[in-house]
Amino acid sequence: ERFTADGNTLNLVPLCKGPTLPCRLHMVCFLVVLFYSKDGTFFVFTMPYRMANGNNTYSQLIKELVPLETKTQNASLGETRMPPNTSKTLGPCPDTPPNLLGPLHVEFNSNRTLDYVRKEVGSILQEGGRYKPPDCIAQQKVAIIVAFRNRHEHLKHWLYYLHPILVRQQLDYRVYIINQDGEGVFNRAKLMNTGYVEALKEYDYECFVFSDIDLVPMNDRNLYRCFDNPRHLAVAMDKFNFHLPYNGYFGGVSSLSKDQYLKINGFPNSFWGWGGEDDDIYNRILNRGMSISRPDSVTGKYRMIKHERDLHNEPNPNNPGKLSQTRWTMDKDGINSLKYSVKDIVRDRLYTFITVDIEAPSITW
Incomplete structure (x- = not known):
């Protein structure tokens, strides 16, 4: 056919x-x-x-x-055939991180350099000193805030030990070094307030750990996270023969959740020079009906990097007298009265370094 x-x-x-x-x-x-x-x-x-x-x-x-x-x-499918979904949904990280080591040997080798630290611990970090667990969802999002000026010798030791500890603790975190510009009087508490504000510009942090640059934990079971009450972490420093110097001490390293921090209106901005701001924070916590939580004295051990007193951070004789006024000053002296300006931001592999002008006065006492 x-x-x-x-x-x-x-x-x-x-x-x-x-x-x-x-x-x-x-x-x-x-x-x-x-x-x-x-x-x-x-x-x-x-x-x-x-x-x-x-x-x-x-x-x-x-x-x-x-x-x-x-x-x-x-007809019940109502759609074309699709390949199976092979993506894995991450679960939460365990409450107790599985890779903690416990007591650590801490020493401050003078030959250690920042480049060496960057090579040793920086490979698993993201720019800005950022890390989050790849295989689970962290219990908390934590901003680590350090008040800083002219302490580069201490910075390399602190970073060398802290990053591995924080990684083993499975935190979703970033390290913020808040550097005070100029040679005016140092103000630790105001720098901490500044770090809180700057960190929240980048991420929805739930927890804030405020640390001195010269304190390194000697036990990684001392978790850098927040608890039901404000947490004092540095409870047993070698400087104080591994004992708490007094019951109301809240210095060195502490953590507060976002709600706890706002409840006390942040830290005082009026404590220029050395001394008094930690006690004022302690008073703010008690005045808001909260209590202090602490690890035990074995878990809360710290080594301090020895150093001389910083220039323009001398003890201020006017600070102790302010502590009796905390109840009346805390509502107007804090995060709601903070003033500063950012001069520069550097995002290194190991940290986010923010230089700020906090309108520091010259010494008047």
Whole structure:
């Protein structure tokens, strides 16, 4: 039989001749196999053809199976077949991190350099001293805030020990070094307030750990996270023969959740020079009906990097007298009265270094 279309001649080869029942069955089976595959995909069977120019050379006999886009025959799915989802949903990190070591040997090698620290501990960090666990969701998002000026010798030791500890503790964290610009009177508490504000510009932190640059923990079970009450972490320094100097001491290293911090209106901005601000923070916590939590004296051990008193951070004789006024001053002296300006931000592999002008006065006492 010959079928002509657009000048081409297509020869169809009959499968069988005659109206017999076997012939009809043969045709039906052929059509089913030809047009329908077992997975629900239709195909076209291409036959050889002869060009109109009379060339009797036929192309090689080819069977092409051309899939046509179809939806699945199962109407209940209502969509095309998709590959299975192989992504894994991360679960929360355990409350007790599994890789903690406990007591640590801490020494301050004078040959240690910042480049060495960067090489040793920086490979798993993101820019800005940032880390988050790759295999679970951290219990808390923590900003580590350090008040700083002219302490680069201490910084390398602190970073060398703290980053591995914080990584083992499975924290979602970043280290902020808040550097006071200029040579005016140092103000630790105001720098901590500044670090709180600057950190929240970058991430929705839930917890804030405020640390001196010269204190290194000697036990990684001392968790740098927040608790139901404000937490005093540095409870047993070698400087004090590994004892708490007095019950109301809140110095060195502490942690407060965002809610706890706002409840006390942050730290006081009015304590210029050395001394008094830690006690004022302690008073603020008690005045807001909270209590202090602490690790035990074994877990809370710290080594202090020995140093001379900083220039323009001398003891201020006016600070102790302010402590009796905390109840009345805390609502107007704190995060709601903070003033500063950012001079520079440097994002190193090991830290985010923010230099700020906090309008420091010259010494007047």
